[in-house]
Amino acid sequence: PPPPPPPPPSPSPPPPLPLFNIADTPLTSDDSRTPALPQSFSPGTDSVFSDQSGFYSLDSNVPGLSKVILNQLSMKDFGEYRAAVEGKTKGLWFRNYKEMFQKMEETFKFCAGCNKLPERLAEGQTLKRCVKCLNVYYCTKDCQKKDWPHHKKVCKILRLVAIDRLVEWLMFTGDLPFPTEKWSKAPADVKGWDDWLPMQEGLTQSLDRVLSSANMAALWKNAGRTRPDDDDLRQSLWRIQSEFLSRVLTVGRAIQQFGLDPYLKPVTVHIVGASHSETMGARLTDYDELSHMFPGHQGIEIVMVGPEVVDGCIVRPPLRAFGPKHKVYISAYKGLYHQFWEDVVEKGEAARPDVVVGFHPGFHANQGLVQGWLPSLLLLRDYNIPSVFTMFSDTELQYSLQILLELEMHIRDSGPNPFSSQKPEQVQACPNKPPVHCNSHCVRFQGLLPQDDLQGSLNDEV
Template identity: 55%
Template sequence: MAHRNKAGASKASRAKKTPKETPVVTGPNMDSLGFLAMDSNVPGLSQVILQKLNMKSYDDYRSAVEGRKLCTDFGIRSYFEMFQKMEDTFKFCVECKKLPESMPDPKSLRRCKRCQNVYYCGSECQRANWPTHKKVCKKLKLVALDRLVEWLVFTGDIPFLTSPWTKRILEVRGWEDYFSMQDGLEEKLSNIMTGRYMNILWANAGKPKPEEAELLESVKRVMTDFVSRPATIGLGLCLFHLDPYAKPITVHVVGASHVETLNARVTDYNELSRMFPKHQGIEVVMVGVDVVDGPIMRPPLVAFGPRERVYLSSYKGLYHDFWESQVETQQAAWPDIVVGFHPGFHACHDLMESWLPTLLLLRDYKIPSLFTVYSEQEMKNSLKILMELETQITGCGANPFASLKPEQAYSNPNKPPVYCNSHYMMFWGLSAPPDELDIGELDGGEEERD
């Protein structure tokens, strides 16, 4: 019961403490951990990326991503140069891990013709690596294609405007059902396929243009990557029996990275309005140390806007700091549900330390929570931690709205690709005493809470 006692004491102290007006952002930066970890597999790869971007350090990279500052010589003169520099960051021998500058002839690197994704410094490395690579070669072909098509996100071609859902979310079994609800789908996809930027892409990509059917499937996979987040939130609302038709709903997205925040434009999260037509209002507040710094979009958060609207806000910092400075001072609404996309607390001690106060807070205040992970194994590891913290697990399983776009381990391409929001876990308050806990409950995934 050590966790319960510790959590109870921390809860009491939170209630008495005077909230800090400007909390200090502490804790590991998810983006920097991933960026710098590349060198553990391919020494010097992070520096190659910075060099291609004309940047000196990760701080320069971060500032550019957040739109705060660009280095003086940052810039790309042509589309061809942009795609070439992007491809250059993948140029290392996947078998011996050598970078081009460490080879007698940097031009000796050759790309796998099948997947157009991995490189080898010679035939010996290619033969040695083939037993491993052949297991993922077909999937890596999809990775390479989607990586290029994803550029259409930045041109505004993707995501396209979607239609109101004609089925309840629990009746939508997957993406085939989702796309079947889209009015004029063929025309929308055709506009993307024949659009100006699609033509620019393949005129400058330095790779052969795939068949139209392959390209069409890639566009749809990239589209699911966007809809996956709001659809997962909608799934959480239904599984926790939260009714957006009965009252306004507040959703806190915890641990949100800068990529999620940039991609989660208001137009994308308006998918919630199409999932729940004529809802009473939905507020989505993104909280995390990786969130792009900037003003909350619609203060004060306790004042709900008109019906049928989704509002997006952000807060840069740890969730328990946000709770003290915003929720406990009634500057932000108490959440109806907390959603975490890939929190990663199972991955390392530092991340778990920064997540522990948040997990205990969610447990002690009995806040319905849903977290997603990249794989079934990550789900099992995370569930083990949640059970050690004596949280009540109310469901888990494969997410019907998992992204279809495969994600590649950047510096270790031959690892099997994973998928965003692949699996989900639901927890709500404290677990029952050990003699009452039914572990079989984990097999369900859609049980009703008490």
């Protein structure tokens, strides 16, 4: 990554600003600046920022916030945003780091009490930031006082969120994630982070290397706020590292839970509904932790499938048969899973999966998403494919379970994920809502619910 840009002439541009992870939103046919809201698409306001309801969820809480984001990203409409997220344009560049971080922070500036944006404030009025969390803003003391009963419950954790959203930029400079160490325990003995962390004897040194890096220094020189102390930054680096590893370890746990043996034969894993968060900036080495988990395995293939897959080095054909031993092979396909099955798997151009994993499918959010997921869910059920889906919270898990049971899925188990991300996620347009964590809960299912169990469920409902 280039250093902080020197004075003119010819300053080196900083890495692109991380694009906000909002999924595709339908556009009207006559005005690409305004998102259409189909009757079947009515997202709730309690989803995290990366939910598929994206811009709609933002504007339902803070009208006009999506326009602020587009303006700060120097985009004239949603079409340009979608093109950038999908990798169809070269990305975003700013004159220097200070401008980049300032524009990112501007997208969080609105009154948490009355939802006013800066452009709607009275003349001479400015938004003031909470001095404790440095995360939320207020237009007046009255708004702050009225909001305090809600904000005081989350102020401490939102302080961590404010640090993380800046430190997360190091994912785009290449400082994060850093390499991990080989496992000294058998996978069956690693039941969560408390078992995984002691195997990482060099973790502190790895954190300190990033802590003293040139990019960390550049970040806080230009971030527009005081640099936190080193202990806070180490914890932030670990939280962001954990979010990256959470997906990989969840896949490894799914392999274990379904009794698959990577030492006996190669294992194929399909990541269904893969989105920007899994594929933007993805590298061919992203799942190498599985080789630490199963050293000497016969080969593990990860195929990421989803309509929001971002173009990059992993977008390459999947394997048709056995892959290289002791290696993890990653490929990706842009499209719906049932289309991938019909166009690729059934034609023998890709191996059938041993297990399918979905990270935050989001079909609980509204009827439109349920209908979009229905062909893929029925495919998983009717082909009796072992599957694991993750959720952000227990509430989301319960809604998802209800939908899966209505489809007569055989639920094997559900509950908290021991490899949940440790990084809290803020609902941007509703900042005082308690933060959630990626992959915090999961459900494991396979095949059709046995008829005896189905009849019992119907009797319970009656």
